[in-house]
Amino acid sequence: MTTLEQTPATRVASPARRSLTGGASYWWYLIPGFTLLAVVIIIPLFWNIYLSFTDYRGVVAPEWTGLSNWIRLFGDERFWLSFRNSIAMIIAMVIVPTLLGLVIAAALFDVVARKFGPKVASFLRATYYLPQIIPAVVAAIVIGWIHRPENGALNELLEMVGLGVLANNWLGDPNTALFSIMAVLIWVQIGYPVVIFMAALERVDPELYEAAEVDGAGWFRRFYAITLPQIRPETFVVALTCTIAALKVFAPVYALTGGGPNNATIVPSYYTYSQFFQSQQVGYGATIATALTVVILAVSIIFILAQSRVERADQEGR
């Protein structure tokens, strides 16, 4: 409708343009996508929020119980424990890979590619990326196999080098189970920032480095003053996407520990799953899932606001 009011002037000038931009008939193209989105995402999302206010065991119809699930949630130690373990997942999937990824990407780009040829650098980059392409659950099974208690490869290797006293039931011991899961995640995740940061470094204008070199700035100075600020947009993307992924971790926990031993490795996602399908507490499971969604949304909003603030400060500074 609005296009009719806007167009009198342009209609004469270019009939082609009018038929291509604006106009209600483009809405037709959204119908299949939006219908599917409504049925598969939007309705289930609100349904799940509704379930979080009910007592529902999956058999008889849900019974409205108001805020009681939410009150239970705030006093539930397992729930808070699961989010504390999420922080461990963030260390393993965001902090360690981003820091290591920066160092590895810079070393590959500045030293290996320049002094030993781009082929060596891209071969090493592909090597780091390898664990990213196998299913997370298979990655967990690989690391789990190495960590197995009886005649596992890690224990045997420790014995070989004379450190047999350190041999352990890695996944069955509450003190080490969480670290074993973190090891899986670091291994899986490391290649992602390496690939992204190497692409980002290619984008940086080499003249900046040449100017800095003429000014006598050393490698660390250049890395800190030029590289880091230049690749900040990619760092934000990596940190945000990896944080969301860390909050959603499910498959490695399911495959390796089932949240145990003694809740040592429970994460929100697994806690929800166990409430849905093991305890049949669907209403309470829906509450945990809704809380997880709220946390993910809050984290994303904080990230995006922080990024735009930094960008604005940057522009004012120039």
Added chain:
Amino acid sequence: MTDITKTPRTKMRRSSKRSIGNWIVLTVIALAAAAVVFPFIIILLNSFKSPADYASGNPLTLPSSLYFDGIVNFWNRVNFPEKLWNSFFISGMVAVLAVIISVLNAYAIGIGRVKGRISLILIFLLANMLPQEVLLYPLYSIFRAIGLYDNVWSVIITFTVIQSAFGTYLLASVFGTFPKEVLEAAALDGAGRWRTLWSVVVPISWPTLGVLMVFFFIWTWNEFLIPLTFLISNSNQTVPVAITALQGDRLMDVTTMSASALLGMIPTLIFFLIFQRTLTRGITAGAVK
């Protein structure tokens, strides 16, 4: 070929400039890369050993003779070809359908510039960010009600929507920069919007659509939670679910377990080798936008 003939001279020139520091950096980076490959090598070595062979040596020794029983046993036990076909069918269908839906959505948002497109993009982005657990129980009830529970189509439909949410977000910005002159020329030639989409926009954006298709395929292949809950009968399971299902099995000996991990990795490693260039191009395109 030309590379090989050229290298001796360039190598000489390069190495004269290499300092000890450079070699130390290369060594550290290569050792770290070796550490990343190490688990793959351990699995590869031990999948071809008999349990006795494993027990007598250590995890790093080469198999004393090649032993295929572990792999064959696991292959038959889970009916691996069936699981491969399920994964292949689900991922392939999702890749094609999700790209089609993404193209339709992005055509309206990026080229049609419909009203409220910013909020539409936000809704699609949100759909991709949600933890799958919030969809789990309602979808489980919906699919039970319409008779698609324990049917591969329940997983195909779900992931078509989840992947196309991301595809819409990405393609809308790609289509937003589509050259106007090309669209105008098509309109002058008398092409309607539908024809313009299929005979102009899609062929020109084919490289991007190809990248999306490869990504949707691999992402769907690697999914776990939703196939685990919606495909309960053995004959419908996907590769990752089937491999995980047997992990606690007492009847599986140590090297058969290793073989199961190997079989889980091989299909995606093959995709990686085939699509390596597309993948690296795509990953970086997603982040740099």
